[in-house]
Amino acid sequence: MAENTDPAKRPHVVIVGAGFGGLFAARGLRRADVDITIIDRQNYHLFQPLLYQVATAGLAPSDIAWPIRGILSRQKNVTVLLDEVADVNVESNEVLLSDRRLSFDYLVLATGARHAYFGHQDWEPFAPGLKSIDDATEIRRRVLMTFERAEMTDDTAERERLLNFVIVGAGPTGVELAGAIAELARRTLAADFRRIDSRSARVILVEAGSKVLPALSAELSDYAETALQKLGVEVLLGNAVTQCDSNGVMVANKPIPAATVLWAAGVAASPAGSWLDAETDRAGRVKVTDDLSAANHSNIFVIGDTAAVKDAKGSAVPGIAPAAKQQGRYVASVIRARAEGKKQPAAFRYRHSGNLATIGRKSAVIELPFMRFSGLFAWWVWGLAHIYFLIGVRSPFTVASNWLWQYITYGRGARLITGDKTNSPS
Ligand SMILES: Cc1cc2nc3c(=O)[nH]c(=O)nc-3n(C[C@H](O)[C@H](O)[C@H](O)COP(=O)(O)OP(=O)(O)OC[C@H]3O[C@@H](n4cnc5c(N)ncnc54)[C@H](O)[C@@H]3O)c2cc1C
Structure with missing residues (x-):
C-alpha cells in the first residue's frame, strides 16, 4: 500500500x-x-545493562525483561506485533x-x-557474545556446566582447561562479566563442590587496547584494573586474540586453553x-x-x-x-x-549524563561530566542509578527488593542449568 x-x-x-x-x-x-x-x-523489553548478571547466575531472566504488551497495555494508541x-x-x-x-x-x-567479530564470524560458536536473554542463559549454562564437568573429570589438564574462563574485550561488559565470574567462582560456588576447589578457577580478561574501560579517564581505568586483580582476574592488556576454537584462544602467540570464552569486544x-x-x-x-x-x-x-x-x-x-x-x-x-501541524522542535542535542561500570559486588567506577569517583560508594550509586533508569518500565520498588534479595542470597534461585546439558563446551 x-x-x-x-x-x-x-x-x-x-x-x-x-x-x-x-x-x-x-x-x-x-x-x-x-x-x-x-x-x-522478541515479546519482551530487555534491560541489557544487567544481562551480565543473568549470564553469571546473579539474577533470573524475569528480573531484567518484561513483556512489551504488559508495558504498553494502558497506552491505547499502540498495537504490539511480535x-x-x-x-x-x-x-x-x-x-x-x-x-x-x-x-x-x-x-x-x-x-x-x-x-561484531571483526571478520572472524566463525569464532562465534566458541565465543558467544551477550546481547539477548537467550545469549545470557546460554552463557550461564556454559559457565555452570564447566564447573560440573570439572567436578567429574579425573584428567588434571582437562580440569584446568574447564576452569579457565577467558573474556575478550575490557569495555564495561567485559569488565562486569570478568568480575562477576571471579566472584561466582570464589564466593558463590566455593562450598558447593567436593572434588574441585572452584576458587582455583582462572578468569582472564584479554584486551587489545592499552587499558580497561577505554572510555574512562586513566585514573578510573587504573582503579578498575586493580579492583579486578583484587578479585583474582588476570588482566592481559595490549594483546588481541588471534585464534579462537574449541580448545581456547591464542594470545601473543601463546595458547590459553579454556572451555569458556566470552566475546565482549565489539x-x-x-x-x-x-x-x-x-x-x-x-x-x-x-x-x-x-x-x-x-x-x-x-x-x-x-x-x-x-x-x-x-x-x-x-x-x-x-x-x-x-x-x-x-x-x-x-x-x-x-x-x-x-x-499536529506545529513547528518542529530544534535539532537533537545529546546530554551526556556519565559513564559507569561495576566491578563485582562491592566496587564501581563512575565518571560524571563534573566529577569522578570509585569504590563501594560508587557501587551504591551505580545500583540506585540502574533502579532509577527502570522507572517508567517497571516499579522501582519491586526491582529494588528483588535485587536486594538476590544480593543477600548470592542469586541462589538464578543458578539453574537449563537447555541441553549434553551440548556443552567441549
Ligand atoms: C551486555 C550489555 C550491557 C550494557 N550495559 C549498559 C550500561 O551499563 N549502561 C548503558 O547505558 N548502556 C548499556 N548497554 C547499551 C544499551 O543497552 C544500548 O545502548 C541500548 O539498549 C540501545 O537501545 P536501542 O533501543 O537502540 O536498542 P536495543 O535496546 O538493543 O533494542 C533493539 C530492539 O530491536 C529489536 N529488533 C532488532 N532487529 C529487529 C528486527 N529486524 N525486527 C524486529 N525487531 C528487531 C530487538 O529485539 C530489540 O528489542 C549495554 C548493552 C549490552 C549488550
Missing part, C-alpha cells in the same frame, strides 16, 4: 524495536493523535514482515546492535542501513540528519544503537541506554509536532 492519503485517517507510526529507543518513542507519543504499531522479534522486519520499501512506505507488509506514514527504526549496528540503502559509519550505523531522520527520507527516523549521531562537539554519541532514550523521546516530539 502507498502512503496514507485519507485525511480522516490518523497518521500511522511504525516503530521497529521495543528496546530503550523504541519504547521511549512510543511512550512519547502516548498523547499524540496517531496510531502506533510497535514491532519486535514479528521480525526483514526490509523497508522506502518508495511505497512499507515495512516487510515475515509474511506481509505494513504501510506507515512515519517510521522509527530502533533495532539496536549485534556482536558491536555492529543492525542491518537498518542496508534496508534504507543509507550511508553508514564503520560500525554500520546509519548517518542521520539533525532531526534523526535518514537522509532523503524525512519521515523515516533512525535512533539508538543503530544510528550514528554526533553531539554538540561533533563527537559520536555513545551506544548507551540514556542516548537511545533521549533519541526516542526526541523523535516522538518531532512526529507529534508534524502530525
Whole structure:
C-alpha cells in the first residue's frame, strides 16, 4: 500500500524495536493523535545493562525483561506485533514482515546492535557474545556446566582447561562479566563442590587496547584494573586474540586453553542501513540528519544503537541506554509536532549524563561530566542509578527488593542449568 492519503485517517507510526529507543518513542507519543504499531522479534523489553548478571547466575531472566504488551497495555494508541522486519520499501512506505507488509506514514527504526567479530564470524560458536536473554542463559549454562564437568573429570589438564574462563574485550561488559565470574567462582560456588576447589578457577580478561574501560579517564581505568586483580582476574592488556576454537584462544602467540570464552569486544549496528540503502559509519550505523531522520527520507527516523549521531562537539554519541532514550523521546516530539501541524522542535542535542561500570559486588567506577569517583560508594550509586533508569518500565520498588534479595542470597534461585546439558563446551 502507498502512503496514507485519507485525511480522516490518523497518521500511522511504525516503530521497529521495543528496546530503550523504541519504547521511549512510543511512550512519547502516548498523547499524540496517531496510531502506533510497535514491532519486535522478541515479546519482551530487555534491560541489557544487567544481562551480565543473568549470564553469571546473579539474577533470573524475569528480573531484567518484561513483556512489551504488559508495558504498553494502558497506552491505547499502540498495537504490539511480535514479528521480525526483514526490509523497508522506502518508495511505497512499507515495512516487510515475515509474511506481509505494513504501510506507515512515519517510521522509527530502533533495532539496536549485534556482536561484531571483526571478520572472524566463525569464532562465534566458541565465543558467544551477550546481547539477548537467550545469549545470557546460554552463557550461564556454559559457565555452570564447566564447573560440573570439572567436578567429574579425573584428567588434571582437562580440569584446568574447564576452569579457565577467558573474556575478550575490557569495555564495561567485559569488565562486569570478568568480575562477576571471579566472584561466582570464589564466593558463590566455593562450598558447593567436593572434588574441585572452584576458587582455583582462572578468569582472564584479554584486551587489545592499552587499558580497561577505554572510555574512562586513566585514573578510573587504573582503579578498575586493580579492583579486578583484587578479585583474582588476570588482566592481559595490549594483546588481541588471534585464534579462537574449541580448545581456547591464542594470545601473543601463546595458547590459553579454556572451555569458556566470552566475546565482549565489539558491536555492529543492525542491518537498518542496508534496508534504507543509507550511508553508514564503520560500525554500520546509519548517518542521520539533525532531526534523526535518514537522509532523503524525512519521515523515516533512525535512533539508538543503530544510528550514528554526533553531539554538540561533533563527537559520536555513545551506544548507551540514556542516548537511545533521549533519541526516542526526541523523535516522538518531532512526529507529534508534524502530525499536529506545529513547528518542529530544534535539532537533537545529546546530554551526556556519565559513564559507569561495576566491578563485582562491592566496587564501581563512575565518571560524571563534573566529577569522578570509585569504590563501594560508587557501587551504591551505580545500583540506585540502574533502579532509577527502570522507572517508567517497571516499579522501582519491586526491582529494588528483588535485587536486594538476590544480593543477600548470592542469586541462589538464578543458578539453574537449563537447555541441553549434553551440548556443552567441549
Ligand atoms: C551486555 C550489555 C550491557 C550494557 N550495559 C549498559 C550500561 O551499563 N549502561 C548503558 O547505558 N548502556 C548499556 N548497554 C547499551 C544499551 O543497552 C544500548 O545502548 C541500548 O539498549 C540501545 O537501545 P536501542 O533501543 O537502540 O536498542 P536495543 O535496546 O538493543 O533494542 C533493539 C530492539 O530491536 C529489536 N529488533 C532488532 N532487529 C529487529 C528486527 N529486524 N525486527 C524486529 N525487531 C528487531 C530487538 O529485539 C530489540 O528489542 C549495554 C548493552 C549490552 C549488550
